[in-house]
Amino acid sequence: MFGKVLVANRGEIAVRVIRACRELGIASVAVYSDVDREALHTALADEAYHIGPAPAAESYLNVERLVEVARRSGAEAVHPGYGFLAESAAFARAVREAGLVWIGPHPGAIEAMGSKVESRRIMSGAGVPITPGTEKPVTSPKAVLEFAAEYGYPVAVKASAGGGGKGFAVARDESEAAAAFERASREGEAYFGDGAVYLEKYLPHPRHIEIQVICDRHGNAVHLGERDCSIQRRHQKLVEECPSPAMTPEMRGRMGEAAVAAARAVGYDSVGTVEFLVQGGEFYFLEMNTRVQVEHPITEEVTGIDIVQTGIRVAAGEPLPFAQEDVGWRGHAIEVRLNAEDPARDFAPSPGMVTTYAEPGGPGVRVDSSLRGPGLVPESYDPLFAKLIVRGGDRREALARLGRALAEFRVEGIATTLPFFRAILDEESFVAGDYTTGYVAERMGNLGLEPAPAAGGAPPEKESRELEVEVEGRLFRVRVFGELPAGERSGARRSPARRGGGASRRASAAEGTVASPMQGTIVKVLVEEGQEVEADEPVCVLEAMKMESEIRSPKSGRVVKVAVGPGQTVRGGDPLVVVE
Structure with missing residues (x-):
């Protein structure tokens, strides 16, 4: 087993991997960007290293920097979590070439399944149904x-x-x-x-069902059953269940066999998930995620198998400690994703400072989170900051437990997806388990959600200063980050205050100036100078927190200035277009 593992990620998945390492007796190494200096994963790890500015391209996607930190820290292996570089064959190769162990599948499998065209060809050859x-x-x-x-x-x-x-x-x-x-x-x-x-x-009304697989490096491969991930917005999951309300034992067996065949077809040797679309009693291969999934906890809850720890053991060369006939399913588990988004505003991102954070507890309740109290959900990354997982003896009990846990969960300071989850517990088709991937589009108008109020919480202003510290007779010069004294909070050296609410930023913009609601990248400019626009007409497409959003004009008029172009990075409050 490894002595030390570097976790090349952030947020709740970094916390999850760090905890798995600790239970295995493995020292953990965290990495952090400027904005994550005080994040939970940096506090929980045995060591933490700064890797760059907030933009992911300059920190969490910096392969050379990550490998250099792994070497410098003495880590023997690298766990990529999910997102960022988790499905990068180039990163996996760089880790291996540095003499480290990649906790994931071999690069060839990542490449084969990373190409949707190539993976379809391979699946067809392996006898896996495809559309x-x-x-x-x-x-x-x-x-x-x-x-x-x-x-x-x-x-x-x-x-x-x-x-x-x-x-x-x-x-x-x-x-x-x-x-x-x-x-x-x-x-x-x-x-x-x-x-x-x-x-x-395109299948218009399918269910999205995925099969968890685990393969070792000794030729053993098993599946851990299905997860129903049909409730999505913009093809990104919100709610997951295990087992699926629509699954029969016969179909579970057929899909499990197909998933294992898919994994074997690329010589898979790690934790992974094969995703299918199901409609009319038939299933079709969608894609394979060559990493641990966000929703892995619900499979852990019903099978009793720690997927993250098993993945680490497989990477260390251990054989699977169980065979297919040893896998069983007990009870029912549901996961809901707490995102910094406002469901009533078409799930618009809402990053910022969480001023109140209180998790639920009690029997059958688990929370995997990037927070353990008030803290920042940065605008630079994915909006997911916590996952609520509940387990019951059956689906009815799990739903009751979910309702109780949602009532206890308190998050203030930003808009979140909590109101959406509370609302669907009163929605007939969800309670009956009768839903497809079209659920959100079909049902949102009936949920009666109100837009969240503008966020107003900002963290204390901070400064950095150099101090000299003597440790066992040796002098060190260190940089300390801390709150400014009350009388110094207008000093020139302070860091810019983190912005909490998009609505308050928009309100401060000059009339007619279309301002960016948050940090992001301009994907497309939809207007040009001299063009006439109507109120609420889209003027730009902004990518932020893994989502594209249309930025709209606040009034009718003529575009007198376009201040940005495609590919340009902007911060919250930056002017994009001026309409007079």
Whole structure:
């Protein structure tokens, strides 16, 4: 077993891996950006190293820096968690070339399953059902029209390297073909450095069901059953259940066998998840996530198997301690994702300072979180900051426990997805387990959600100062970060206050100035100087916290200034467009 592991991630997954390491007797090494200096994962790890500024490209995506820290800290292995570089074959190779162990599948498997076109080809050869689609990437919107002529609308346009809902668009008729092609290609290039896209027949009302697999390096492979992930917004999951309310033992067996076949087809040797779309009693391969999933805890709760620890043991060369016949399922588990988003505003991101944070407890309740009290949900990263997981003897008991835990959970200072989860517990189709991936689009209007009030909490202003410290006769010069005394909070050296609420930032903008609600990247400018616009008309597309949002004009008028361009990084409050 390893003596020390570097966790190349942040947030709740870094906390989860660090805790798994501690239970295994492994020392953990955390990494952090400027904005995560006081994050929980840095406090829980045995060691923590600064790796750069807040933008992920300069910190958590900096392969050279991560490998250098791993070497300097004396780590023997690297755990990537999920997101960031977790599915980067290049990072896996860099870790291995540095003489370290990659806690994940071999790079060849990552590459094979990372390409949606290649993975479809491999799955077809392995006998895993796939939806009708193109065998090679397509190069223009014309291909969408030709595909639709053969298979009909709607058509899914997908980035070959896409995932997590990015690089995915749907053309429902001929008029949407060009826009769907452009969006999928643009997001594929922006998020994954690959604008190649392919086409699939789009299933309009499927369930999204995934199978957890674990394979070791001794030829053993098992599945741990399914998770139902059908309740999503913008193809990103909100609620997960295990087992699925729609699953039968017979279908679980067939899908489990298909998932194991998919893993064996690429020589898989780690923890992973094979995702399927299910409709009309049939299932079709969607993709394979070559990493631990956000929703892994519900499988842990019903199988009793620690997936994160098992993945670490497999990477250390240990054989699986159980066979397929040893895997059983007891009870029912549900996970809900607490995101810094306002459901009543189309799940608009709402990063900022959490001023009150109190977790629920009691029987059958688990919380995996990046917080343990008031703290910051940075605007630079994914909006997920906590996961509430409940378990009951059956689904009815799990739902009751979820309702009780949601009532106890208190998060103030930012908008969150908590109101959405409380509302769906009174929604008939969810309670009955009768839902598909279209649930949010179909039911949101009936939930009666009110927009969250503008966030107002800001953290204390801080400064850094150098101090000289003597330890056992040796003098060290260190930099200390701390709160400014009350009388010094207008000093020139203070750090900029972190911004909490997008609404308050917009209110401070000059009338007619369309300001960025948060830090992000301009994906597209939709207007030009001299153009007439209507009130609430989109003027820019902003990518922030892994989501694209349309930024709209506050009034009708003429565009007199466009202050940004595609690819430009902006901060909250920066002017984008001026309308007079």
